[in-house]
Amino acid sequence: MTSSSPVDGPVGGPDGGGHGGGRGRADERLPRPPAFAIPSQTWKEIAHLLANLLVGIVCFVFTLVWLAVGLGLSVTVVGLPLLAVGLRFSRLLGRFERNRARALLSVHIDEPSPLPYQPGSSFLGKLWTSLRDPVGWRATLYALIRLPWSVVTFAITLASLFAAWPVLPWIARGLTHVDRAMVRGLLFPSDELERRIAELESDRGTVVDTAAADLRRIERDLHDGAQARLVALAMGLGLAKEKLEEDPEAAAKMVDEAHGEVKLALQELRDLARGIHPAILTDRGLGPALSALAARCTVPVKVAVELPERPAPAIEGIAYFTVSELLQNTSKHSGARTAEVDVWRTDDRLLIQVRDDGRGGASTDRGSGLAGLAERLGSVDGLFVVDSPSGGPTVVTAELPWHHRTGSAAGAAVARSRRMA
Numbered sequence: 001m002t003s004s005s006p007v008d009g010p011v012g013g014p015d016g017g018g019h020g021g022g023r024g025r026a027d028e029r030l031p032r033p034p035a036f037a038i039p040s041q042t043w044k045e046i047a048h049l050l051a052n053l054l055v056g057i058v059c060f061v062f063t064l065v066w067l068a069v070g071l072g073l074s075v076t077v078v079g080l081p082l083l084a085v086g087l088r089f090s091r092l093l094g095r096f097e098r099n100r101a102r103a104l105l106s107v108h109i110d111e112p113s114p115l116p117y118q119p120g121s122s123f124l125g126k127l128w129t130s131l132r133d134p135v136g137w138r139a140t141l142y143a144l145i146r147l148p149w150s151v152v153t154f155a156i157t158l159a160s161l162f163a164a165w166p167v168l169p170w171i172a173r174g175l176t177h178v179d180r181a182m183v184r185g186l187l188f189p190s191d192e193l194e195r196r197i198a199e200l201e202s203d204r205g206t207v208v209d210t211a212a213a214d215l216r217r218i219e220r221d222l223h224d225g226a227q228a229r230l231v232a233l234a235m236g237l238g239l240a241k242e243k244l245e246e247d248p249e250a251a252a253k254m255v256d257e258a259h260g261e262v263k264l265a266l267q268e269l270r271d272l273a274r275g276i277h278p279a280i281l282t283d284r285g286l287g288p289a290l291s292a293l294a295a296r297c298t299v300p301v302k303v304a305v306e307l308p309e310r311p312a313p314a315i316e317g318i319a320y321f322t323v324s325e326l327l328q329n330t331s332k333h334s335g336a337r338t339a340e341v342d343v344w345r346t347d348d349r350l351l352i353q354v355r356d357d358g359r360g361g362a363s364t365d366r367g368s369g370l371a372g373l374a375e376r377l378g379s380v381d382g383l384f385v386v387d388s389p390s391g392g393p394t395v396v397t398a399e400l401p402w403h404h405r406t407g408s409a410a411g412a413a414v415a416r417s418r419r420m421a
Helices: 040-072 079-104 123-131 134-163 165-187 191-246 248-276 279-284 286-295 313-334 369-378 407-420
Strands: 301-306 339-346 349-356 383-387 394-401
Touching: 040 079, 040 134, 040 165, 079 123, 079 134, 079 165, 134 165, 191 248, 279 286, 279 313, 286 301, 286 313, 286 339, 313 339, 313 349, 313 369, 313 394, 369 383, 369 394
Parallel strands: 301 339
Antiparallel strands: 339 349, 349 394, 383 394
8 A cells, every 4th residue: 555645745656556666746836825814904903993092192181281271371361372382282193193094094184284374474363373273173172082982992902802803804994994084074184175265365366466467568558659649649739730820731741640640549549459358359259359360470370169159258358368378479489380279168168279380398487478378377277288399399278167158248249249230
């Protein structure tokens, strides 16, 4: 009889007999190396639950001390500053808890924005800003209500390690779900609201600066252009009046010159009015206005506008002046031979794309005209993207929110069109 080993496998040939009494080839398949039955994420959750007690006691005691002392002394001079300092430390505790949840619970929470201190604000202003800090107060509430839950989680987890370890992963996952909910509910900053407030404040500043710059431009154009021509016209007519009896021929020549000045002044006023808001845009819409704009460009421009209806006048005006400035850049700086303008609507967005086959190299770096366009579009929740590699071509894409035209604006446009007809 031939013996077999559980490791080496059966010995002999296929018929089970031995050949020459030699041993068979050992089976090369080895068992898997030993490993923990509980995954690493579960061990992290268990570590988090066991550390809850120590962290909860420290945070609770610290928060209770500064809160009780600060509230008790709030009737004195030092009470309110103590509360403000305590809220700053609560922010630090909240940051520690967010980092702990990120490392052990895989909960990724962004840090809140710093306190919005106004430049040059007084001590009382900074104190009031600190006392109104919602992030600090939420972290304080988190530290106070965590201690009872920390005691419960520590006791359940420690007992489960010895008495209920087969179901420990499910127990740890259920308890940490509560921890995740508390972290998200109390330590999660209102980033969307803070971001939106910051954007609105920045956009308001951009709009104010843009309006002030437009007013200065209009004032400069009036002062240097039409006003100067009208002053020269008045002086010319005054001299012609004086020479009317002495030298009628010279007076008639001066009146002819004044007539030419009037025509030039009217043309400059028309150009200025077109720069403020072109009449063709108001009366006929974005398609004809962009076609007229392209006809004045020094580069041949192909315009394609596909809009089912007209947007709100403000969006229409921003789109027009965006294309106008882009075509001016194309004429002055690109060295292009041809250009294209496409305008279309996608869902609730108005998209504009201007392409040219110029030398490229356009950028939105600070100080350039494209940077001003990007800021202007950003003030109305728009986007501005420039793709302009060296050597070209240049593709500029602008995106604006689609706002429907109100009935009064649409009716006024139709009435003007009928009057024009």
